[in-house]
Amino acid sequence: MSTSTPGGPLTSERILEAAEETLRRFGPAKTSVVDVARALGVSHGSVYRHFPTKADLRDAVVDRWLQRMHPALAAVADGAGQAPERIRLLLWTLAETKWTRAQDDPEFFAAFAELAEDARTPVVAHIDFVVEQLTRVVAEGVERGEIASRDPRRTALAVFDAMAKFHNPAARAAWVRPEVDESFANVWALLRDGLLPRDSG
Missing domain, CATH: 1.10.10.60 (Homeodomain-like)
Incomplete structure (x- = not known):
């Protein structure tokens, strides 16, 4: 009832x-x-x-917040265009969504960030989802000759980790615009050069 x-x-x-x-x-x-x-x-x-339990409720709050981003990320992964640009856009969507929410709703984002530190299950599920989207795009890029990678999942994990300061809430103090936009562009340029086949220039 x-x-x-x-x-x-x-x-x-x-x-x-x-x-x-x-x-x-x-x-x-x-x-x-x-x-x-x-x-x-x-x-x-x-x-x-x-x-x-109280922990179950807190985990559910974190999971609900993270799940809201997944449709947009999946849409980027499924979209058209060359793989390197889709990887950049996927990472940008992930980061910019969090930057915007941290700015527009700072009280709840601060609470979310604190809860996320303890909510291992939903956070791991979110990371797995993002890495899965990246892996699909990397693998497609390899098939098309747009990306050089012997192991698309390892490449996806490396790219995700390399961009952590732009999407990990623990690094939110550094999300000051326009500086963070420029930093994102600089790090991505370095990663992109590493992803391209050697004869791409």
């Missing part, structure tokens, strides 16, 4: 929306399941029926 509230049936999505707003207002250290339940007008037991 579902629990009803003035806003309708209590769903996982409504709980996560309330959790985001509560985190935005109070931060992770001062946000409890009771606070989230109070914001929804339900008992904390009702929240626990959807998320058995």
Whole structure:
């Protein structure tokens, strides 16, 4: 039997929306399941029926935030154009989305960044997803003769790691524009030269 509230049936999505707003207002250290339940007008037991532990709720908040980026990243990977440019655009989309959200919603992004440090499962799943998209593009580039790589997945991992300061929330203090845009362009130029076949110039 579902629990009803003035806003309708209590769903996982409504709980996560309330959790985001509560985190935005109070931060992770001062946000409890009771606070989230109070914001929804339900008992904390009702929240626990959807998320058995506080850690489960926090992981779900992180996962929901990260999942929002995946459709745009997959669209870039599936798009047209040469592989090196699609890799650049995929990395740019990943980074610029986080830069924008950090600027437009700093309170929640700070809370998200803190939660993400402990939320290993959703973060690993997100990294796996991004690397999978990069791997597909690298492999396609190898087939077309646009990229030199003996192991597309290892290449994708190396590229992802090399660009970490542009997409890892732990490095958000350095996301100052326009400096970060220029830094991104410089690092990408170096990576691109390493990805191109030697006879590409």
